[in-house]
Amino acid sequence: MFDYFYVYMIGFLDIASLGLIMPALGRRLREFGASHFQVSSLESLFSGLQMITSPIAGTLSDRYGRKQMLTLSMIISAMGFFAIGHCYTYISVAIIRLIFGFLKHTLMLGRSLLGDHIPKEHLINAHGKMNSFVSLAFMIAPVIGGRLSEQPNGFFSIACLTSLLCVFNVAIIVLFVPNKKIKTNSIQKGMLNNFKELNWSLYWPLLIMRFMYMATISTIMTTLGLVLTETYKLSPSQVGYVISFNSSIGVVTGFFVSKLATIFKSYSTFNKCFYSFLLLSFGHFCFSFQPNLMYYLLFTIPVSVGGTLIEVFLNQLLSEHCNDNNRGSLEGAMYSFSAIARFITPMTVGVSMDKFGARGAYLFASTAALCGAILAKFYDNKKVIKKIHNS
Template sequence: MSFSICLLQTIAFLDLLAVGLIVPLVPGHVRKMGANHIYVGLLGSIYAGFQLGSGPLIGSLSDLKGRKAILMMTLLICALAYTIIELTPSIAMILVIRAVLGLFKQTQMLTKALVPDYEKNEQKQSGIYGKMAAISGAGITLGPVIGGHIAEDNPENGFTFIAVVVGFCFIFNAGLAYFLPKTSSKKRSKGKSSKNTAPSKNIIHSFIGNIKQSVIELYKVKWSEYWDIFLFKALIGFAMGVYYSNYSLYLKTQYQLTPKYVGYVISFQGVIGSISSFFIGYINNFYTHDIDYSLRNFHVFVLLSVSLSGLIVSYNVFTYIIWLVPLAIGNAIGRLVTLEMILKRSHGDHRGTLIGASNSVRSLSGVIAPMVAGFIGEYFGVAYVIYASFCSTILGLALSYQYRYKQLKID
């Protein structure tokens, strides 16, 4: 494995470790400042909403200006934003900062887009994506545990200390990104090159010009060629979003678990997902003839549908945990399969744009799923929320079977 790939994996790990340290503590910090539950809910919705539009925009900007440069820029902005969260006494300012983070927190997308720049072998890329997901998954699993212990042991200054550490992590990540080899940005026509390379009158004009170029780049992508992959991504994202929106409450009401044991169950599922991602390269060895990933995509929806049906009929917490294993495996592999389907169809020029759009689909699910889960929980009961996830995977199962059958006929 090359030095560049190791750097990307380290950046991905530290990114989610830092996020895991501070994000679970932000709602409690805002509540201490006097915010109500509406503001706490807005923290997540604002972030997901801005992620929805920023994914393709940052992706296309990275295609134009170079992924390494954009990665460093976004990391430094995130370092500043997370540090300011602790310093500001204003709840409104924290909401603004969450919007800024929603715009620029695209580290995972950019590191994935950089992989093909340093590893040209498509078969090896699959294994790298799996290991990267596993390593970053370990970060998001460890972060909340470490952050929770620090905040509990230091109730007065714990959040301040964590905010400083998180800011340092992002600055350190930007330093690691600096040592990545240069990647070529998209070539422009000669007619435009003189205009684009001329010194801008000011930073604002330069920024606006880059945004315009990014928007133009979005129009160049043939989106109709990717709608089915984005649909599969949306169905998985919605199913898991609804499920996780109600996860802790479901375990508390159905099985009377305390928060400590709920945390253990969450960590267990995270570990299973990380292990599955790590071994994605070995799993792909069983699908050597599945060139278009249609069979793997179908099997993912089979696994998710079966595991959710098992969770619905579980009669105690032990059978529930057993059914979590295939759910975690299906969710982890499903994210990677849809990513590989996009990369397989793309031709490199719009790779950042497409991966950004894929992340935006997930963000859209992150905006809609909590509202659907809340509506069902309010009017039908907490136990019925999981049925929305099950319906989403059943629809995905039918569509993925149709897609697989269509590909077989073409072959």
């Protein structure tokens, strides 16, 4: 478990920093007089920039190394989060957030390290543990952030603590990440040629499934705080506890995903994605009819389990079917499709909630997950593997 502990810690600290500050950032912007539209538009712009820059960052990491790109990303993060604590206008926060959209790609690059250094037969176990550490960060950080936000000058304290976590991450990257040279024949070629050399038609099922998965996850991220505060009248610290409960399910699932994969070893990875998408769709469908908070918490179980399994299986598919010299480009493409979903989903969810309430948003997410299940079920896994190995 601890052979590649530095990879897990990079993911943990990165998500912990986001889990601390992101729940409080929307409230902070509202204090500056920003409308709900301005807050959601800022997140959409951030995702739009991620959509454009993720493939570029991935390709640069193929050419120049993951360590260099990770270090740059975390240094920018540390300075940016500290600066946000000193911002007192919507515009100043928006500028820093958009800079993050260009330059912050820590989790994507961290997942690329798994494929670089871990044997393929151990990848599913490693991805499961990575997801567990990410979920653990979401379990701990929102509780701390919720408590701090209720204190005097709480947002400034959150911003400073977030920046400190990024500094710790820089130290881990510099001290422990190997400076592996990526072997590629296209090192002298332009970046666009790196993309042209990839046969994107082979990977479109993975990209579309990533899009559908992220649409469902973005829905729960967009609606969770609103539903808990407006429907169930919870305080910020209580919202943190609910997020912690949700994340704890992901922690347990991530640590046991390799055992689950062994039980269903006769199934192809695409079939595993199919059943995971069905579970995710079922959970969101149930969300649309929850009568009280207890049922809401109950239905987070299939959502968390299904979401964790899909994340692991999609990363397993990508890691097993790409080479060292194009892993960063493909990871970037996957995260670019995630960014497209994060760009579209908040607006779609907003319209759905205006017309149909939270039920409309959750039915949208259930439909997206069902579409992912259909694609996973009917795509020829053996055919795509054969094509990839022959390409």
